[in-house]
Amino acid sequence: MKKLLAGLLPALLVVTACGGGGGTTSGSGGEAKEVTLTLNWYPYGEHAPFYYGVKQGIYSKHGINLKIQAGQGSGKTVTATGAGQTDFGWADTSALATAVEQGVPAKSIGVFLQTTPASVQFFTDKNIKKPEDLKGKSVATTAGDALTKTFPAFLKQNGMQESDVSVQNIDPAGKMAAVISNRTDVLLGFASDQGPTIKEKSGKDVGYLRFSEFGLNYFSNGLLTSKSMLQKDPELVKKMVAATQEAWAEAEKAPEAAAESMKGAAEQLPSPTVVLEQFKTTLTLLHTDATKGKAPGVNSVDDWKKTIETFQRTGIIKEASEPSAYWEESVAPKG
Secondary structure (H helix, E strand, O other): OHHHHOOOHHHOOEEOOOOOOOOOEOOOOOEOEEEEEEOOOOOOHHHHHHHHHHHOOHHHHOOEEEEEEOOOOHHHHHHHHHOOOOOEEEEEHHHHHHHHHOOOOEEEEEEOOOOOOEEEEEEHHHOOOOHHHHOOOEEEEOOOOOHHHHHHHHHHHOOOOHHHOEEEEOOHHHHHHHHHOOOOOEEEEEOOOHHHHHHHHHOOOEEEEEHHHOOOOOOOEEEEEEHHHHHHOHHHHHHHHHHHHHHHHHHHHOHHHHHHOOOOOOOOOOOHHHHHHHHHHHHHHOOOOOOOOOOOOOOOHHHHHHHHHHHHHOOOOOOOOOHHHOEOHHHOOOO
């Protein structure tokens, strides 16, 4: 496994978190510890709180000099985190659950997106209204991202099978281009990601089949770390959790400023208008009925059990384990 992972993270794009708060001196006057966070993908609006937290000095106040790295799909981020090639990861819970079942030593330390943004996206002139309208359609997806696991479950949940559609594996940028040029009918992605960009580039309205609206809701993106990090430096984990929770809470209060803080984060970053729209969509995904009114990242044990049951029922994992197999509640956000 070590040999397979040896070259994984060096290939990832390192994104320098911009702003005045990312120095090496913490708010308490001591040295801030350099910490790496690998995202699920290249930066887009969903990630605004991390950049805002750096710019506002939230991470440095907690003794963290945060370095943000682009990812290449949730699956790779989980694997790299478990292997200790990044201190923390930001990835989809379905990818985490699959990896844990395969023996990857990673654990969630708080899911922030508690309603999945997973969706099928298409131009509205395709006249797709329900899952069965996808029969015979070509679907663009990207190997290694979270939806490669959950899309078959979405089809199964709605009385379909993979052979009902034609899946084409395409790189992230090519996936959007394929839909815009009509080389594929639809793509798989997060409603908080590709759709706004496609609409801006094409000038055409984009429609969605959201998994959560067709019988398949589950925990989505959250913060994770390795079991070894939890054992060797639990205090750093607690600081990272506290800083991230604060950054998300502050960004939620100031979405325009949070989106603006991402300026220059990456060459692939969408336009400021799209980034803001992506982040505003993300803010609608933060809670379930059990966590409404609570701070970002606070999870319910019952919600974890529902997510695990959904993963097992739909074949994402073979056997359901207790939430503690996937989630380290002792360091997770409180409040």
